[in-house]
Amino acid sequence: MRHRRRRIGEVLAALVAVFAIGGLPGGADAAAIKIEPVAAGLSFENLSRTVVWSGDEGSAKIRANLIGARADLRLGKGATVSLSAGLSLTDFKALTFSALPVTLELGSPTLKGFFLGAEAVVPIHHFSDFEISGTGRIVYSFAMSKTWTLQDFAVEGQAAGNSSWLEAAAGPRVSYLAFGRIVPFVEVWARWLHAGFDMTETLGDLSGSQARRVRGDLSFSVALGADARVTEHIGVQAKVGFLPYAGGVDGAASVGILYKF
């Protein structure tokens, strides 16, 4: 619980920092920062990361689907912050807990939880029909827990798992503005992931627990996306990203449907 409070605190601190970004250029004072809601809608994101859990030699995958509500706020100087929250579905397939009295391995259970997220886009430079922005994002998925009954043992048994993950990313985005209603962009991010999974096992009067961690897994992604204004008030944003790693490529995709005020 303390771990989770710390993580939520980190996310909120990041949100504060994101709000402050809009005021940084030119050192404008707080009174000059206007926060204006510009859109609200739904978002969906699918993310896959190949990681190495501490103590392992081989890699494993974390796959997540995030479904939630999103609100876009415009700050001064053209910066935009997107806040999102919703349901998180994460799969930690093949993660093994070998320090428990009886080794447990996750088959393909999907853990349900919640997520909070914030993403900021801050225009930095305009040239010709291109705009270079600084972008950053933080997502925290938490409250993912599940209980399993351990069957076929001589005594009653149960396993309980609790997990969370946090990803922070930042990097430049280059947008092409000449099309008007559709703004394609390419974005390069450095992505840092921290994940944890705590498993407790109970078999009669035998019990054990083990925590698995991914600490600061760094990856890079290249994403192609587009913001499209479908009608006066309806906008769609879609993005597809590739995260190369030694031996393969992970993927990320997101889509958002927004009502623009």
Next chain:
Amino acid sequence: MTKPFGRLAAGSAVVLIALWASLGSGAAGVPRQTKAVPRSSIGAAQRPLRAERNPLRLGRRGYASDRVMVRFRPDVDATYAEAVLRSYGFPAVRRIGHGGVYSVRTTAGATVAQTLFMLRRNPDIDLARPDYRVRLADVPNDPYFQDYQYNLRNRGGILDISPDLQLPMTAGADIKATTAWDSVKGDANTIIAIVDTGVDMTHPDLADKIVSTGHDFANDDDDATDDVWHGTHVAGIAAADTNNNVGIAGVAWNCRILPVKVTDATGEGYYSWIIDGITWAADNGAKVINVSLGGDVADPLLEDACKYAHDKGVVIVAAAGNGGTLGVSYPAAYDNYVLAVAASDYTDTIAGFSSYGPEVDVAAPGVWILAPAPQWYVGSGYLPYLFASGTSMASPHVAGLAALIRSAKPDLSVDDLMKVIRYTADDVNKSVFPGRDDHAGYGRINMARALVPTILR
């Protein structure tokens, strides 16, 4: 702490120790149950084995290159389905399973991918998939494993002991060794002390597994060579050299043996020698101690020795006894420190000679178990192996499992390790005694459940 041996020398009662399997003592008067393996049976024993090393691992996408599997929609008639498949020109079509599933051989020159692509375009076909390979559980190449070691893997059929001893086996009445070995084969640094009559250290199926010449407390020297046969047999069950193309497979594939001799040449010994043996084994690197002998009298000094080893992190496993009556032998009956093992057979039935009581923890195969024996004992004209029965034979199966668990989980406490062995057992007599009972304890050990990861879905 006063040495136990000194106190005994001051005049404590000395209790003779009966060796169950060899002397056949006990209230039930169980006769000596051993049978040598004649060399004339070599031809039958040496049936060629398939080389089953390097099994495919889960996750590797191996599939047959010359056939695929096809399933038609439920509303498609079988006659029509087969006509459709023949119309593609497949050289062979075979119905498998149920529900409109066929195995078809691909046409010459066509790849599996091409064949699947073509089939999946047919609207009558529900599913078309490669025919994937299965993974065979790791099976050792020891020549007598397949036909005689039902205790490790029982495929049913007849246990062919001799022309006048043909025993029908129940498939699955085994300790699931092959499945467990896929996950854990043990560590050479995990040592099993065999506190017994000694070990034949020159036996071809044991020589490479011996840590040292051990210690002989009967003759007070550093040579624990077996002068009976019993300890050699027990050692072989626990940790014979496995996958060496010789003889049998031991439970603890990679673990090694420390011989500790606590009987004289007649097979008799004293509590003081066992106390010394357990203490010495714990002080000399043993992680597991097997004691396939004991007495009928409780003794606080013997219990102290067991506690000493337990507190040093050593798992002690002992035979429950062959009396066939209520009353578990000592040290097996020291519940807090020792796992007491009853004997089951090739049908997962608890042996009638197996002593019982609340101290019994688990059972393991102990009827007609094939294991090494000294050549001088079996005589020329016989292979250096014996079939033998007794809780003496059951106990080293559990010692081997304890060694494998210790290899995989070096940080697990002794008490937790003992619980893992208990709680992962199969309740083989649940139709008569559901749950834990005095005859089988928690049940016949199941190595796979103890060592193979349990998948959470």
